[in-house]
Amino acid sequence: LRGEDIAAWEKDKKEVWGYVKVLEYIDKLGEKGVDTITEDMILEIHRLNTHGILHDSEAGHYRTVQVAVVNGLGRVTFQPPEAAQVSSLMNGFIAWLNSQEAKEAYPVLVSGIAHYEFVRIHPFVDGNGRTARALATLILYLRGFDTKRFFALDDYYNEDCNRYYAALQTVDPRTIDITQWLEYFTEGVAVSMGRVKQAILDLSVDRRIKEQRGQIYLNDRQMKILKYLQTNPRITISEIQKMFDISRDTANRVLKPLLENTLVKKIGKGRAIYYVLV
Structure with missing residues (x-):
């Protein structure tokens, strides 16, 4: 010792x-x-x-x-x-x-x-x-x-x-x-x-982030969303709510840094809105 x-x-x-x-x-x-x-x-x-x-x-x-x-x-x-x-x-x-x-x-x-x-x-x-x-x-x-x-x-x-x-x-x-x-x-x-x-998915997400935006901080929830989108074509706010058992407002706050750093983008309008990887 x-x-x-x-x-x-x-x-x-x-x-x-x-x-x-x-x-x-x-x-x-x-x-x-x-x-x-x-x-x-x-x-x-x-x-x-x-x-x-x-x-x-x-x-x-x-x-x-x-x-x-x-x-x-x-x-x-x-x-x-x-x-x-x-x-x-x-x-x-x-x-x-x-x-x-x-x-x-x-x-x-x-x-x-x-x-x-x-x-x-x-x-x-x-x-x-x-x-x-x-x-x-x-x-x-x-x-x-x-x-x-x-x-x-x-x-x-x-x-x-x-x-x-x-x-x-x-x-x-x-x-x-x-x-x-x-x-x-x-x-x-x-x-x-x-x-x-x-x-492999974890490495893929890390590489995507570094290639697009350099070294940025994402919390566990945001990383989980990115990993989910590696194997699924889209995600909605409702799905994020269910994923983490959180309110709609909290789900939007979780998603915000991903949108600001252009890691995901919004598709559609109104109730038909969903999010995909950039």
Whole structure:
């Protein structure tokens, strides 16, 4: 707290830095037009994710020891395959990722299946979850979910880790029915993509304001009106009233700076008046 690093904070910083490096790596693969996922790519994603956290002999290398997944009470909740099986299991996994079957399937489902199978194999001593989510992001990115680094699954799943792990554990190893997991996973993709859309709209509004009028101050209500008009052709005073639960006079005051700065303009007369982006 006096300029000194605490061990846990140091690890968190390294994880964040690794996360940034992984997203940059995924972006570069997309720019190269890569359409095949290789073992080297997966190992590099893990190495970037765990650099400075794991020993060099473990970062970017398959595990050589048996591991177990334990809960907060120290109880074993999952026993991954033996270390001797990891290499062959990963070879089969990567072959499926690049198979015609996987390429013809819906990308979100392929990404969700890959995420689960990777975690099931648990090929590394640590960092399997982060690497699985990065791999899922890579699959979506290479299959057309080109969001220029806005899109990453970690944000959604990290918000409720208990639900994330609970969803993984809904899979019955006897039947390999992953329906519940895929429902949860696809929900995460949908929420994440919604956030991407909102981030792009926010940037679009900011850019419009700066290009037209330089740096000006707008309050939250005025920003919300501009964002609304990014996806809707028009807005009326009545709609602004309902949007914020305010009086007609207040709605007109909220709108006034947008008109004065020529960010929106009035169309029509009398009761038919509405407002559009300039």
